[in-house]
Amino acid sequence: MASFVNNLLILFIVFQNICLGFRSPLSVFKRYRDTTRSLSSECLGSDRPVISLGLSDFVLDIRMPGVTPKQSDTYLCMSVPLPVDDEAYVVDFKPHASMDIVHHMLLFGCNEPSSTENYWDCDEGTCKDKSNILYAWARNAPPTRLPKGVGFRVGGETGVRFFVLQVHYGDISAFRDKHKDCSGVTLHLTHQKQPLIAGMYLMMSANTVIPPGKKVVDADIACHYKRFPMHLFAYRVHTHRLGKVVSGYRVRNGQWTLIGRQSPQLPQAFYPVEHPIDVSYDDILAARCVFSGEGRTTETHIGGTANDEMCNFYIMYYMEAKHAVSYMTCTQNANPEMFRNIPQEANIPIPVKSDMLKMTHGHHEETKDTDKSSSLQQAKNEEEEILDQYFHIEEAVEWPGLDLKLGQVSGLALDPENNLVIFHRGDHVWDENSFDSKFVYQQRGLGPIEQNTILVLNPSNAKLLLSMGKSLFYLPHGLSIDKNGNYWVTDVALHQVFKLGADDKKPLLILGVALQPGSGKNHFCQPTDVAVDPITGSIYVSDGYCNSRIVQFSPNGLYVMQWGEETSSGRARPGQFHIPHSLALIPDFSQLCVADRENGRIQCFRLETGEFIREIKHKSFGRELFAVSYVPGGLLFAVNGMPYPGEAEPVQGFVMNFSTGEIIDTFIPLRKRFEMPHDVVASEDKTVFVGDVHARAVWKFASTEESETIVEARLKNNSESTDPVKKQEKHLVQRASTGVSFVLITTLLIIPVVVLLTILVFIRWRKTPVYGADGEHKLDLSSGRILGRLRGKGGGGLNLGNFFASHKGYSRKGFDRLSTEGSDQEKDDGTDSEEECSAPPPPPALHHPQMSR
Numbered sequence: 001m002a003s004f005v006n007n008l009l010i011l012f013i014v015f016q017n018i019c020l021g022f023r024s025p026l027s028v029f030k031r032y033r034d035t036t037r038s039l040s041s042e043c044l045g046s047d048r049p050v051i052s053l054g055l056s057d058f059v060l061d062i063r064m065p066g067v068t069p070k071q072s073d074t075y076l077c078m079s080v081p082l083p084v085d086d087e088a089y090v091v092d093f094k095p096h097a098s099m100d101i102v103h104h105m106l107l108f109g110c111n112e113p114s115s116t117e118n119y120w121d122c123d124e125g126t127c128k129d130k131s132n133i134l135y136a137w138a139r140n141a142p143p144t145r146l147p148k149g150v151g152f153r154v155g156g157e158t159g160v161r162f163f164v165l166q167v168h169y170g171d172i173s174a175f176r177d178k179h180k181d182c183s184g185v186t187l188h189l190t191h192q193k194q195p196l197i198a199g200m201y202l203m204m205s206a207n208t209v210i211p212p213g214k215k216v217v218d219a220d221i222a223c224h225y226k227r228f229p230m231h232l233f234a235y236r237v238h239t240h241r242l243g244k245v246v247s248g249y250r251v252r253n254g255q256w257t258l259i260g261r262q263s264p265q266l267p268q269a270f271y272p273v274e275h276p277i278d279v280s281y282d283d284i285l286a287a288r289c290v291f292s293g294e295g296r297t298t299e300t301h302i303g304g305t306a307n308d309e310m311c312n313f314y315i316m317y318y319m320e321a322k323h324a325v326s327y328m329t330c331t332q333n334a335n336p337e338m339f340r341n342i343p344q345e346a347n348i349p350i351p352v353k354s355d356m357l358k359m360t361h362g363h364h365e366e367t368k369d370t371d372k373s374s375s376l377q378q379a380k381n382e383e384e385e386i387l388d389q390y391f392h393i394e395e396a397v398e399w400p401g402l403d404l405k406l407g408q409v410s411g412l413a414l415d416p417e418n419n420l421v422i423f424h425r426g427d428h429v430w431d432e433n434s435f436d437s438k439f440v441y442q443q444r445g446l447g448p449i450e451q452n453t454i455l456v457l458n459p460s461n462a463k464l465l466l467s468m469g470k471s472l473f474y475l476p477h478g479l480s481i482d483k484n485g486n487y488w489v490t491d492v493a494l495h496q497v498f499k500l501g502a503d504d505k506k507p508l509l510i511l512g513v514a515l516q517p518g519s520g521k522n523h524f525c526q527p528t529d530v531a532v533d534p535i536t537g538s539i540y541v542s543d544g545y546c547n548s549r550i551v552q553f554s555p556n557g558l559y560v561m562q563w564g565e566e567t568s569s570g571r572a573r574p575g576q577f578h579i580p581h582s583l584a585l586i587p588d589f590s591q592l593c594v595a596d597r598e599n600g601r602i603q604c605f606r607l608e609t610g611e612f613i614r615e616i617k618h619k620s621f622g623r624e625l626f627a628v629s630y631v632p633g634g635l636l637f638a639v640n641g642m643p644y645p646g647e648a649e650p651v652q653g654f655v656m657n658f659s660t661g662e663i664i665d666t667f668i669p670l671r672k673r674f675e676m677p678h679d680v681v682a683s684e685d686k687t688v689f690v691g692d693v694h695a696r697a698v699w700k701f702a703s704t705e706e707s708e709t710i711v712e713a714r715l716k717n718n719s720e721s722t723d724p725v726k727k728q729e730k731h732l733v734q735r736a737s738t739g740v741s742f743v744l745i746t747t748l749l750i751i752p753v754v755v756l757l758t759i760l761v762f763i764r765w766r767k768t769p770v771y772g773a774d775g776e777h778k779l780d781l782s783s784g785r786i787l788g789r790l791r792g793k794g795g796g797g798l799n800l801g802n803f804f805a806s807h808k809g810y811s812r813k814g815f816d817r818l819s820t821e822g823s824d825q826e827k828d829d830g831t832d833s834e835e836e837c838s839a840p841p842p843p844p845a846l847h848h849p850q851m852s853r
Helices: 002-021 025-029 336-341 354-360 372-387 709-717 722-767 772-791 800-805 833-837
Strands: 050-052 057-063 074-081 088-096 104-110 131-138 150-154 162-169 184-190 196-204 217-224 230-238 243-252 255-262 271-279 284-291 312-320 327-330 393-395 409-414 420-424 454-457 464-468 476-481 487-491 496-500 509-511 527-532 539-543 549-553 559-563 580-586 591-596 601-606 612-616 625-631 635-640 653-657 663-667 677-682 688-692 697-703
Touching: 057 074, 057 162, 088 131, 104 184, 162 184, 196 217, 196 230, 196 284, 217 327, 217 336, 230 243, 230 255, 243 312, 255 271, 284 312, 284 336, 393 663, 409 677, 409 688, 409 697, 420 476, 420 688, 476 527, 476 580, 487 527, 496 527, 539 580, 549 580, 591 625, 601 625, 635 677
Parallel strands: 150 196, 196 327, 409 476, 527 580, 580 625, 625 677
Antiparallel strands: 050 057, 057 184, 074 162, 088 150, 088 184, 104 131, 104 162, 196 312, 217 284, 230 271, 230 312, 243 255, 243 284, 393 697, 409 420, 420 454, 454 464, 476 487, 487 496, 496 509, 527 539, 539 549, 549 559, 580 591, 591 601, 601 612, 625 635, 635 653, 653 663, 677 688, 688 697
């Protein structure tokens, strides 16, 4: 009988070790804890950032590492790496914050955070690359709950390798006791593929103007939806202080269905959509923000300061995994007439109690004069919430303009009607024979270009609308268009700047002396670009290849001032240039930004004084940055040059947040390739054009929701009703759940059968007289050695209770699933996560046998 018990124990221990031998998800987190920041002893949260919930699920705790903000309206950021390399899904969020301490929290997903410190001031930015908002929490707001079977996809090839937590501490009176705060959020993640993927859709007005004193001003946004069906489950509204109500709708066959409606002066979190809403191909998504200009003495524009406004409606949705898109944007009004039929509720402000208004704005209404800098900073951070998210540019492959027969394309601009204007060199080429050592043009004998050098195209179909500029120029370079539709161009061979009317054959104004390079008030030396202030009419010229300066003129062409100098040896200092190549005038902020080409950077200056404000420089720019363009609302576009031999930075386009300088997105063409992209221009609907001087081509790029022609074609040819999609999604969720349940039940049923059969075999074997007493004695010795190895001792009895209790994962409640609600209180005993789940070592086994212009 004793031998039988020993045999049974051996089977039990072997079975236990087999189970322990299965690799837990935490085995991939080895040394993860060593690389994470330790929390303050005053924090009540978990000091184990990663907690296993079984074979496929785990919890990630993201907390501020014990901070004490020094002033009100402080924004602090911290990052946590995703502890796995392969793809995972965020399926639930649990906030840990008090409304008495935290104004709001935002959780971003990105590839690289802006800092590697334990925490940092969010003035430095959140992420170095593009980022997505995954979660938002604000005072009194309910937590965001994802529907079953829905998850945010992270890790793998998604580009989300880090989570960045941003916490806004509004009123710091709660920190009078100098305590440390560990607010944050706990994520529940799983490796199980989710049949439905969550994403974000941002609707944003870019050109609204609120007249001073006007009681009611509407900002309307509408876009046709051209993708596979999506299902909406949460929304969020956002304006600054003039916003009264924001409403979002789905419009189908003329019927308006409310997605969500809220006062932007209430906590700006994601609120659940009350009734399930699906959006199908060719539906319209529409939103309206209602503002009041009362109390203002000047016009209010969309922008990033506290005195500006914003109109944003966020939608959280899910789609089938095979069609999933993580973010989409809408920044235009595709059908203004339709808003005549908008439900009346969209025009009725939602009343907000004064105490709630005070709380929402951080308890500082009574001190807005003294806290103006704080208000500006808050507005800046609010802008970052929008401009750093949900933006992706792709080539519009259906655009026929790429096939135009052009000369070297040197300049691009958009006229007041948003038509594309191209400035090219016809049959003239800038090469090593064009100038002598004193920058005098050497090919005057060729005469001026005989082709029309200025072409006006329809931006949608590239149809030629107007052509001009014949027999006027030798080597065209820069182009801009003022608010009245006049063309301003530079010619590097003539060393001149020209103002041309659209209907005039002769220039309206000429600056510089023809074919005479110089550095005085009336001369230029290969001027590169020109910009005109839409408010004052002042003219700014970047001069140029052989001068290193910016020259300002009055609207009628009189010299006003200049600034800049040649780059000295070593690192280029502020205000120094090595070919100021392109200009972007930012009237919203009274700044002029310059693409400092050979220094590979952007420099921004104050318009009125030429005072240096800041530099924008990224490693991914490489050594050369050719052109820069600004879009009202806070977006900056740029293109760089080809990498030098041995350098890796590719030639590409960039989208940046103007306020922070952070790169939101990069883009390259799908047809042909960039050779020397020379100029870039973007419209307010985020359509981007890039002209290449070597490829002699112009590409059109658009935000992703406008360039899915393949998806559109497939949808048109294979349209599906909403009901089958819902049934399919329900089937996918049930199938995933059923599959897991089937495997688990089958395993649990098979194990007892295998154990029972093994016991019967041993009983049969025990009754066989072949073994006798010697065999029984050998078995006892063998089992003693095995159990000794398991205990780390030479022999003796085995206490099963002590054996299991010695393992960290032991629970007298059996194999109960660890609750996410209690996981943040779990304490770590200091054992390595890999050792924690590994089986003891088995017994030894046998081994088997260029030129740039």
